[in-house]
Amino acid sequence: MRRKNRSRPVEVSVVTRAVVAKSSGILLQTFGNPLIRKELRQRMRSVRSILALSMYLLAMGAIAFIFMYLNVQGQTLLLQPTRTAELFTFLSYLQLAMISFVTPGIAAGVISGERERQTLTVLLTTPLTPLTIIVSKWLASISFLSLLIVMTLPLYSIVFLFGGVVPSQVIAVFWLQLVTLGAIATISVFWSTFIQRTGWATVLSYGTVAVIYILLGIAGYLIDGVAAHNPDASAWTDAATLCYALNPLFMLASIVERFGLITPVYHNTLAASLFSSVDAHHLASSGSWFLFLTVYLAGSVVLLGACAWRLRPGAFSVFMRRLLSWVAR
Amino acid sequence: MIRIENLCKKYGRFEAVKNLNLDVRDGTVFGFVGENGAGKTTTLSILATLLRPTSGRAFVGGEEVTRNPSAVRRQVGYMPDSFGVYDDLTVREYLAFYGTAYHVAESLIESRTRDLLHRVNLEDKVDAYVNTLSRGMQQRLGLARSLIHDPPVLILDEPASGLDPRSRIEMKDLIKGLRDQGKTVLISSHILPELAEMCDEIGVIQNGSLVACAAVEIVTARANGQRMLGFELLEGGRLLGERLRPNPLVTEVVVQGEQRVEVLFSGSERQQVELIRELSLAGYAIKGVSEVAGSLEELFLRLTESDTKSAQIAQPENALPASRVV
Ligand SMILES: Nc1ncnc2c1ncn2[C@@H]1O[C@H](COP(=O)(O)OP(=O)(O)OP(=O)(O)O)[C@@H](O)[C@H]1O
Numbered sequence A: 001m002r003r004k005n006r007s008r009p010v011e012v013s014v015v016t017r018a019v020v021a022k023s024s025g026i027l028l029q030t031f032g033n034p035l036i037r038k039e040l041r042q043r044m045r046s047v048r049s050i051l052a053l054s055m056y057l058l059a060m061g062a063i064a065f066i067f068m069y070l071n072v073q074g075q076t077l078l079l080q081p082t083r084t085a086e087l088f089t090f091l092s093y094l095q096l097a098m099i100s101f102v103t104p105g106i107a108a109g110v111i112s113g114e115r116e117r118q119t120l121t122v123l124l125t126t127p128l129t130p131l132t133i134i135v136s137k138w139l140a141s142i143s144f145l146s147l148l149i150v151m152t153l154p155l156y157s158i159v160f161l162f163g164g165v166v167p168s169q170v171i172a173v174f175w176l177q178l179v180t181l182g183a184i185a186t187i188s189v190f191w192s193t194f195i196q197r198t199g200w201a202t203v204l205s206y207g208t209v210a211v212i213y214i215l216l217g218i219a220g221y222l223i224d225g226v227a228a229h230n231p232d233a234s235a236w237t238d239a240a241t242l243c244y245a246l247n248p249l250f251m252l253a254s255i256v257e258r259f260g261l262i263t264p265v266y267h268n269t270l271a272a273s274l275f276s277s278v279d280a281h282h283l284a285s286s287g288s289w290f291l292f293l294t295v296y297l298a299g300s301v302v303l304l305g306a307c308a309w310r311l312r313p314g315a316f317s318v319f320m321r322r323l324l325s326w327v328a329r
Numbered sequence B: 001m002i003r004i005e006n007l008c009k010k011y012g013r014f015e016a017v018k019n020l021n022l023d024v025r026d027g028t029v030f031g032f033v034g035e036n037g038a039g040k041t042t043t044l045s046i047l048a049t050l051l052r053p054t055s056g057r058a059f060v061g062g063e064e065v066t067r068n069p070s071a072v073r074r075q076v077g078y079m080p081d082s083f084g085v086y087d088d089l090t091v092r093e094y095l096a097f098y099g100t101a102y103h104v105a106e107s108l109i110e111s112r113t114r115d116l117l118h119r120v121n122l123e124d125k126v127d128a129y130v131n132t133l134s135r136g137m138q139q140r141l142g143l144a145r146s147l148i149h150d151p152p153v154l155i156l157d158e159p160a161s162g163l164d165p166r167s168r169i170e171m172k173d174l175i176k177g178l179r180d181q182g183k184t185v186l187i188s189s190h191i192l193p194e195l196a197e198m199c200d201e202i203g204v205i206q207n208g209s210l211v212a213c214a215a216v217e218i219v220t221a222r223a224n225g226q227r228m229l230g231f232e233l234l235e236g237g238r239l240l241g242e243r244l245r246p247n248p249l250v251t252e253v254v255v256q257g258e259q260r261v262e263v264l265f266s267g268s269e270r271q272q273v274e275l276i277r278e279l280s281l282a283g284y285a286i287k288g289v290s291e292v293a294g295s296l297e298e299l300f301l302r303l304t305e306s307d308t309k310s311a312q313i314a315q316p317e318n319a320l321p322a323s324r325v326v
């Protein structure tokens, strides 16, 4: 009797330990793997990247300082919360633009570059799995800009110390930038894997970013136009919401809309009428955010998986066979 | 150790490898010879799990390459025919990266790096950036890299291409050393004499099929009737050539100058002794006579011709006889 009772917990603990060991093994393989270490070493070693990092921080800091100084004319007491909000908005848009421009340049060469330099074959004969290679490359390509985003956080915090911005806005902008960075990097890695040449991969990556920012905006605007003349407009409105919700620019506007760019001054411009749709479509709602995050995060997972498959066709069937035998066991 | 069964590989409709069968025994060095486009790289890539065969099977250490590629990868050190290196990495970091990729313990990596760099003669370059090394040095580093996880099997695709004569000899010695360590080596080249010096067995691939395969000793033994003899003289090479041409046992005479004459000799060893004595008595200033290893190519050609009608290896332009390569 007693023995029987005792055997249970032992089994459970063995299973738990096996699961923990397995999952931590996978985590270690992904995050502590030699490829990431090597990539970071290569990237961070050059003086260029350190220089770029400090220059960027300096520039952002200078912009913030000048902006605030001009506003208060040297008298801190005169600082108005709306002005800080404007600065916050400006910095957020600037950083989003920087991310969107720089990421394809970094990430569109990660696989095609290895192909062109003939280092990919050797990499593929090592025990590193295609998924590890892709994920490591992806992580390495976003490492630099993630660092930038994190390092500008204190700057935002200073801005919000002066009032006019709530912490949740800062956090939302931070995550928006991070997700956008990850998504653009995924798209670039995708083109880099499927297109042989880095040049073309870069062009296609920028093209895709342009589609997301410009075409989705225009499409939403046009669909809005159709909806305005349609008695049964809900389907059209939903379509427009989808277009806007997938556009990081509009999502950013939904975080900062009450301030900054959309002030009465811009009321009659196209930009103002475009951004007014942010309000009309409730982009700040949790539904839109859910849409934005799901599409980009799930899309990233699917695309990176496709890249791993493309890197070594056939690896997938081996993986499935392993998975089946693992499950059977 | 390595077994290939009915291997086929098609690129579109083009058959690069057709029904290839091959067996490389444990601890032997197998030489894979063929002209450009014969299918050497394709076959080796399949063994290195880089390409999937259209049909047929290939095993390394008992593991099938498509069913269990990761087990194969752990056992194989592969060196592609052309490869690049990374920027911004030192030689030490380069080897350490691949070492950790193969799950070699950190402590082992250090000692192995030292040992391997010593073997490929790059000790003084440990802290140099890999992209600043010369082509030949990168080639040697590539060999060191393929050995970092101490694999039992080595697959080397034209490892000597791009090396200077000295490094070629060192590469040869290195590979012989690997065999002495008990490793199985599959090595491709389009220069037969060079391969013959370090291989136990030679296979000739042509248009994607293995047209001939024989142990090096068998090659020499079976070709006993046809040996290339090199005569070293003080002077009078031309005269010796004239004298030897009518000899029924001599099928071919190549006068390479006053000091050297090479002949294709089909007599027995006793007849060879007789000939040398006769020539010496006749007053030719013969310093020495030796068998030329470089004749292997022609011998192999003859052999394979008798085996299969189609077998013909064209001698590549840059393939000098071994005696001159050295
Ligand atoms: N990716 C490819 N697509 C189409 N055909 C290919 C491809 N790779 C090789 N081939 C063809 O397959 C044949 C065999 O090529 P392979 O590279 O195996 O030759 P090889 O024996 O290694 O030649 P070399 O001595 O020049 O290295 C060649 O005719 C080549 O044109």
Ligand SMILES: [Mg+2]
Binding pocket: B040, B041, B042, B081, B157
């Ligand atoms: Mg080749």
